[in-house]
Amino acid sequence: EVQLVESGGGLVQPGGSLRLSCAASGFTFSRYEMNWVRQAPGKGLEWLSYIKSGGAIHYADSVMGRFTISRDDAKSSLYLQMNSLRAEDTAVYYCARDLNVGGVYFDIWGQGAQVTVTS
Amino acid sequence: EIVLTQSPATLSLSPGERATLSCRASQSVSTYLAWYQQKPGQAPRLLIYDASNRATGIPARFSGSGSGTDFTLTITSLEPEDFAVYYCQQRRTWPITFGQGTRLEIK
Numbered sequence: 001e002v003q004l005v006e007s008g009g010g011l012v013q014p015g016g017s018l019r020l021s022c023a024a025s026g027f028t029f030s031r032y033e034m035n036w037v038r039q040a041p042g043k044g045l046e047w048l049s050y051i052k053s054g055g056a057i058h059y060a061d062s063v064m065g066r067f068t069i070s071r072d073d074a075k076s077s078l079y080l081q082m083n084s085l086r087a088e089d090t091a092v093y094y095c096a097r098d099l100n101v102g103g104v105y106f107d108i109w110g111q112g113a114q115v116t117v118t119s
Numbered sequence: 120e121i122v123l124t125q126s127p128a129t130l131s132l133s134p135g136e137r138a139t140l141s142c143r144a145s146q147s148v149s150t151y152l153a154w155y156q157q158k159p160g161q162a163p164r165l166l167i168y169d170a171s172n173r174a175t176g177i178p179a180r181f182s183g184s185g186s187g188t189d190f191t192l193t194i195t196s197l198e199p200e201d202f203a204v205y206y207c208q209q210r211r212t213w214p215i216t217f218g219q220g221t222r223l224e225i226k
Binding site: 035044045046047050058059060061094099101103104105106107109110111112 | 155163164175
C-alpha cells in the first residue's frame with residue numbers, strides 16, 4: 001500500500017524550532033518529487049515547499065529563510081526543519097507526493113502532523 | 120503569484136442534483152490546474168489534474184473543463200459522499216497556489 005506517515009509535530013513556543021518527518025512506503029521514493037502543504041485551523045490549503053531528488057528546491061515566500069526541506073532517499077523519508085516559528089505557523093502539516101506527470105500535483109497525502117505555536 | 124478565486128464560497132444542493140464549481144485564475148495557467156476534495160478531518164484527495172484528467176479511481180461523475188483563466192468542476196448527480204470542500208490548484212508557475220475553497224453542503 002502506498003503510504004506517507006508524518007511525525008514530529010507538537011507544541012512549541014514562538015521563536016522555537018521543530019523538525020517534521022514523513023516516512024514513505026509502498027513506492028520507489030527516489031523517483032518522486034515531494035512537497036509540504038499546510039492547513040491552518042478552519043482555513044484553506046497552503047503549499048510550502050517542493051524538493052526533487054538530487055535537484056531543485058522551491059519555497060513559498062511565507063517560509064523562505066525559516067523552513068528547510070530535505071530528503072533521504074535511502075531512508076525513503078522527507079523532512080521539514082522549521083525555525084523561528086510564529087503563531088501563524090500553527091497548522092496541520094501534510095507531506096504530499098507529486099503525481100509525476102511533469103508538473104506539481106499532489107496524488108498521495110499523509111494524515112497530517114499538528115504543529116501548534118503558542119506561548 | 121497567481122491568485123485563484125473560487126465561486127461560490129458555499130453551494131447548497133440535494134443528492135441527485137448537478138454541481139458546478141468555478142475557479143478563476145488571475146492570469147493564464149494554460150491547463151495546469153487540479154481539483155481536490157477534502158472531507159472533515161481528512162487529507163485532500165486529488166480528483167482532476169491538467170484541467171480535465173480524472174485521477175486514478177475517481178468516479179466518472181466528476182469532470183473538469185476549462186483553460187487559460189476559467190475552470191469548472193462538474194459533479195453530475197451528487198452522491199451523499201460528495202458533500203465536502205473542493206479546492207483548485209495551479210502548477211503553471213511558482214509558487215504553487217490553491218483557491219480558497221468551495222464548500223458543497225446538503226440542502
